[in-house]
Amino acid sequence: MLKELEYPFDASLILKKRRAFKRTLLADGSSRIRRKIAVLGGSTTDDVVSAAELFLLNFGIEAEFYQSEYAMFWEDGVFGNEELEAFKPDLIYICTSTVNLQFRSDPALTKEQAEEIFAAQYSRFETLWQKLERFHCPIIQNNFEQPPYALMGSMDSWDYRGLGYFVNRMNLKLAEYAQSHEGFYLLDLARTAAEYGLNEWHDRSYWFMYKYMCARLAVPNIGYKLALIVKSIYGKNRKMLALDLDNTLWGGVVGDDGVEGIAIGQETGTAQAYYELQQYVGDLKKLGVVLTVCSKNEEENAIAGLEHPEGALKPADFAVIKANWEPKDRNLLETVQGIGLLPSAIVFADDNPAEREKVRRGVPEAAVPELDEVYRYIGEISGAGYFEPVSISADDLKRSEMYRQNAQRAQLQAQTEDYGEYLASLQMHAEIAPFKPMYIQRITQLTNKSNQFNLTTRRYTQSEMEQLAQSPECVTLYGKLADKFGDNGVVSVIVGEKQGSDLNIALWLMSCRVLKRDMELAMLDELVKNAANAGISRLIGRYIPSAKNKMVKDLYPETLGFSPVSADENGVTVWELKLDNYVNKNKYIEVN
Amino acid sequence: MSEKEIYSRLEEVFSDVFDEDINLTAATTADDIEDWDSIEHINLIGAVEDEFGIRFKMGEVSGMKNVGEMVKIIASRAK
Numbered sequence: 001m002l003k004e005l006e007y008p009f010d011a012s013l014i015l016k017k018r019r020a021f022k023r024t025l026l027a028d029g030s031s032r033i034r035r036k037i038a039v040l041g042g043s044t045t046d047d048v049v050s051a052a053e054l055f056l057l058n059f060g061i062e063a064e065f066y067q068s069e070y071a072m073f074w075e076d077g078v079f080g081n082e083e084l085e086a087f088k089p090d091l092i093y094i095c096t097s098t099v100n101l102q103f104r105s106d107p108a109l110t111k112e113q114a115e116e117i118f119a120a121q122y123s124r125f126e127t128l129w130q131k132l133e134r135f136h137c138p139i140i141q142n143n144f145e146q147p148p149y150a151l152m153g154s155m156d157s158w159d160y161r162g163l164g165y166f167v168n169r170m171n172l173k174l175a176e177y178a179q180s181h182e183g184f185y186l187l188d189l190a191r192t193a194a195e196y197g198l199n200e201w202h203d204r205s206y207w208f209m210y211k212y213m214c215a216r217l218a219v220p221n222i223g224y225k226l227a228l229i230v231k232s233i234y235g236k237n238r239k240m241l242a243l244d245l246d247n248t249l250w251g252g253v254v255g256d257d258g259v260e261g262i263a264i265g266q267e268t269g270t271a272q273a274y275y276e277l278q279q280y281v282g283d284l285k286k287l288g289v290v291l292t293v294c295s296k297n298e299e300e301n302a303i304a305g306l307e308h309p310e311g312a313l314k315p316a317d318f319a320v321i322k323a324n325w326e327p328k329d330r331n332l333l334e335t336v337q338g339i340g341l342l343p344s345a346i347v348f349a350d351d352n353p354a355e356r357e358k359v360r361r362g363v364p365e366a367a368v369p370e371l372d373e374v375y376r377y378i379g380e381i382s383g384a385g386y387f388e389p390v391s392i393s394a395d396d397l398k399r400s401e402m403y404r405q406n407a408q409r410a411q412l413q414a415q416t417e418d419y420g421e422y423l424a425s426l427q428m429h430a431e432i433a434p435f436k437p438m439y440i441q442r443i444t445q446l447t448n449k450s451n452q453f454n455l456t457t458r459r460y461t462q463s464e465m466e467q468l469a470q471s472p473e474c475v476t477l478y479g480k481l482a483d484k485f486g487d488n489g490v491v492s493v494i495v496g497e498k499q500g501s502d503l504n505i506a507l508w509l510m511s512c513r514v515l516k517r518d519m520e521l522a523m524l525d526e527l528v529k530n531a532a533n534a535g536i537s538r539l540i541g542r543y544i545p546s547a548k549n550k551m552v553k554d555l556y557p558e559t560l561g562f563s564p565v566s567a568d569e570n571g572v573t574v575w576e577l578k579l580d581n582y583v584n585k586n587k588y589i590e591v592n
Numbered sequence: 593m594s595e596k597e598i599y600s601r602l603e604e605v606f607s608d609v610f611d612e613d614i615n616l617t618a619a620t621t622a623d624d625i626e627d628w629d630s631i632e633h634i635n636l637i638g639a640v641e642d643e644f645g646i647r648f649k650m651g652e653v654s655g656m657k658n659v660g661e662m663v664k665i666i667a668s669r670a671k
Contacts, residue, residue, distance in 0.1 A: 016639040019611035046631045205650050209634075216638045 001030075005058040006367070007384035011051075011220040018050050025057040032057065033234060038066040038089035038135075040073035042096035043213040051223025052230075059231040060344075070211065073100075077128045091233070092132055093226060094141045096125075097189060097213040098167060101144060105151035105163045114160045121166075122173050129177070129184065138183045138233055140226065143171045145193035145214075148202035185233075185390055187225050195383075196221055228385035238367055238386040240341055241284060242332055244350035245295040245302055245323070249281070249313065250274050251374070254305035255297055265310025273374045278312035280378045289387050290319045290339065294331050294348065296355075297323040316441050316462065328355055329362025338438070340487045347386045349377070409485055423518060423588040426483040430519065430589045432492075432526040435469035435476040442490045443478050446511060450493075451548040453520075454509040455541065455555065473498050475530050479523050481514050481589070488513055492523050496531065496539070503536040522586040524560050528579055538578050545571040561585070593670055598644075598663050605643045609636050618660025644670040 002021060004013060014021065037052075039045050049065050056063045066087040068076040073094055076084055103117055125141070132139055144167045156162030171190060178186050193201040196218045203215035212219065231237065246253040251263025251270045263271040264278065285291050291313075295302050302323030306315045315321060319339055322331040328350070336343055346366035348359050356368045369380050409426065416422035435443060444462040451457065460468070468474050479492035491514045495507035505527075510520060531539060541556045543549075553573075556562035562575035599616055606614040610627050622628040628636065640662065641647055646669045648656075656662050 012639070012642040015635055016605065016608045016642070017611075018635075020608065023611065044631075044634075047635065205647075209650055209653060212634075216634070217642075 001028075001058055001364070002054075005054055007224065007369075008380075009220065009224070011217045014051060014054065014220050015047065015216065018054060021054050022050075022057065025054065026062075030060065032060050032062040034062045034064065035090045035230070035234065036066070036087060037063045037230070038068075038084060038087060038092045040068045040076050040092065040094045042071050042073050042094075042100035043207075044070065044211045045095050047212075047216065047219040048095055048222050048226070051220040052226045053223075055224050055227035056230060059227060059236050061227075061231060061234060061236065063230075071100075074124065074128055078131045080131075080134075089135055089137055091137050091230060092135060092139045093187075094128070094139065095213075095222070096142050096144075098144045098147050098163075099207065099213055101163070101166065101170065103163055103166050105156055105161060107152070107161055109161045111160055114166075118166060118169065122170065125174075126177065129181075138185065140185045140187050140229055141174065141178075142187045142189040142222075143174050145190045145201065146198055148198075148204060185229055187222070187229060189222070189225075192221050192225050193218070224385075228388040229390060232388045232390045237388060238347045239288075239345035240290040240292060240319075240336065240339075240347065241281065241381075241387075242292045242294040242335065242346055242348045243281065244328075244352065244355065245293060245297060245305055247351045247374075248349060248371070248377075249278060250305060250308070250311070255301045259304045259308055262305060262308065264308050267310075270374070271310070275310070275312055277374060277377050280382070282312050282317060284387060285317055287387055287389055290341070290345075291317055292335050292339075293318050293321040293323060294328050294335065294350075295323045296325055296328070299323040319441075320438060327358065327362065329359050332359060332363050332366065340482075340489075347381070349381060409483070420588070426485075426517070426588070428481060428483045428517065428589040430482075430522050430591045431480040432477055432523060432591055434530070435465065435478055437466075437469075439478050439480075439490050440465050440469065443493050446490060447493055447507065447509060450509040450511060451546070452512055452551050453515065454546075454549050455505070455552050456507055456544045457546045457549060458507050460507075468495055475503055475527070475534055475536075477523060477526055477530065479510075479519060479526075481517065481519050483517075492519055494523060494527055496527065496536075498534065498536065499540075501535065501537045503531045503534075503539050505539060505541045508541070518586055518588050520555070520559060522589045522591055525584045525586050526591065528577075528582050532579050532582075536579065538576055540565070541575045541577070543573045543575070593667065595663060595667060598666050598670075601643055602640065602659065602663065602666075605639050606636070609639050616659050618658060618663065620659040621657070640666070646670055 002025060004010065004021065039049055045067055049067060053063055053065065066084055066089060073096055101121060103121060129139060146167055147163050150156035150162070150164050152159060152162050157164035157168065159165055174186055178184050193214065201214045201218050206212035206214070206216055243249055251274055252261055254262050264274045265271045266275065281291060293302060299321065302321060303315050306313060320335045322335055324331070332346055332348060333343060336345060343363050343365040346363060348366050348368045349371060350356050351371050359366055360368050367384070367386055369384055371377050371380055412425060413422045416425060440462060444460060444465045448459050469476055475496040477494040478490050481488045481491050491511040493507060493509050494505065496503040496505050527539070541562055543553060543556060545553070556575035557564065560577070562577045565574040565576050567573045603614055603616050606616060609632065610625060614625065622633065637648060637653055644666050646666065648665065652665060
């Protein structure tokens with residue numbers, strides 16, 4: 001990775017040294033995916049391509065480009081040409097801009113005329129997109145930036161005779177198309193231009209001399225936005241935001257100033273700035289970003305700070321809280337290992353330049369944005385586009401990946417005649433242990449949404465779960481299951497309550513994602529072991545029927561080998577398993 | 593700024609843009625540098641402008657016959 005290509009970059013330097021940068025990147029020995037990108041341009045696109053090429057290399061994508069002849073985006077796309085057809089793009093980028101709209105602000109236009117031009121201009125683009133469907137690949141289309149000048153001033157933006165209005169309207173139509181067509185994405189050129197500054201963007205000498213849509217030094221920004229979308233499409237987004245606490249998520253040092261002394265909330269301008277940052281971080285979590293804490297602190301102080309009543313974040317928002325005095329690079333590596341991510345998933349946010357530098361050295365794969373002053377933190381993180389989504393939510397992306405894994409499993413199953421052989425070939429590993437704080441949130445979530453494989457359908461709050469985990473009167477177990485196709489995370493939960501030498505199984509549930517994998521047998525083996533260690537000699541299980549849990553009606557007798565004890569008129573059945581002479585049942589899952 | 597200084601800074605810019613060591617004389621033209629095509633020309637002019645903090649006028653860019661003419665314009669405009 002080249003630091004020079006990280007946001008915020010020096011556009012002049014990138015354009016000047018692009019050959020050297022490309023040479024360095026290609027020689028760095030890192031493995032990259034290769035993709036073919038066809039750029040259909042409405043103006044000169046060479047610099048867009050060479051900037052995007054560098055940013056993509058830095059994101060782990062080696063792209064080969066096709067570029068249409070100058071401004072031939074429409075002809076290439078609609079009528080095709082031999083070179084483009086033979087190129088067989090993996091992705092198409094339509095790099096057009098307001099110079100490609102055949103409309104000028106015109107006070108003499110009637111409403112009908114304006115309407116006609118708009119319809120014709122829009123359908124010109126829609127025809128292009130439809131024709132490009134022949135390539136069956138993602139399409140990225142620029143929306144339109146505001147023009148260099150507004151003939152009618154502000155009126156240009158709202159009157160049907162104005163180009164400003166035409167652009168606004170066109171952008172809405174483009175957005176509607178993107179919303180209703182999968183694999184069609186917009187590059188927000190309007191925002192790109194606004195971020196750069198519209199007057200600076202529209203350096204018309206570059207248009208008149210070289211047919212650039214914008215100033216030369218603005219061009220790498222377009223390449224960067226393109227690279228962000230492409231990397232997101234190909235799953236190269238960062239996935240985790242690791243945050244420092246003191247002077248990063250709140251003002252002050254909680255260990256010194258106390259919870260009441262830190263700046264967070266609405267009381268002062270500084271407190272509001274940190275609050276806005278916490279809100280932003282919380283929103284990233286909604287996008288599917290895994291949040292973690294990496295702070296030099298006593299853990300109880302860290303938790304207390306996060307529990308500040310005026311804060312927008314809570315301890316439970318974080319997948320992992322590492323608050324200790326160990327080096328941060330080590331903490332970060334432990335964190336990603338613990339949650340099954342790679343170091344390249346990390347974005348590390350810390351106000352302390354020394355800590356940032358240490359992490360850059362210790363975890364070179366991590367992204368470590370420069371943070372300056374709190375009111376700029378959000379821009380410094382968001383501008384880099386680490387987590388740029390391309391569909392409604394990152395959760396959906398994760399879900400589709402899960403479905404893909406399940407499909408692979410199903411395929412394997414179809415190829416394997418013997419079911420046991422199939423299970424063995426999955427190479428399953430389970431981690432089964434008493435509840436851990438790291439997993440309490442997931443355990444609670446799973447408990448409260450599992451309906452089918454759920455013997456008692458009892459619901460618990462997170463704090464109740466935390467109490468159960470602490471209670472000497474309970475045996476708790478969570479089960480994580482991974483196989484060669486992927487990690488399913490925490491998929492099973494058991495809570496047993498001691499009563500003399502009996503253990504009453506108050507809760508036994510499992511995610512339907514891992515049905516028929518013998519996970520329930522692995523859970524029983526561990527439950528028996530843990531119960532026996534706690535002096536238990538008999539397990540008591542209950543099946544409480546609900547509208548949705550019929551699939552486990554006979555789980556205790558048929559699958560788990562329990563014997564009947566009683567049944568009542570509501571269909572509640574009670575079962576027992578004596579622990580002497582218990583023989584482990586799980587054969588296919590390697591546990592712990 | 594002396595002509596010598598301008599040449600030395602220009603050589604650095606040219607070397608960066610073309611990613612090879614380049615020696616310039618007043619007579620150097622696009623024909624002398626293999627990768628100096630019309631696209632690279634835009635980039636080169638831009639890099640020179642950035643280096644000296646100047647902007648060439650629209651007519652000047654197409655009118656420059658060789659590096660010597662470029663140096664003259666830079667000398668007259670750069671501080």
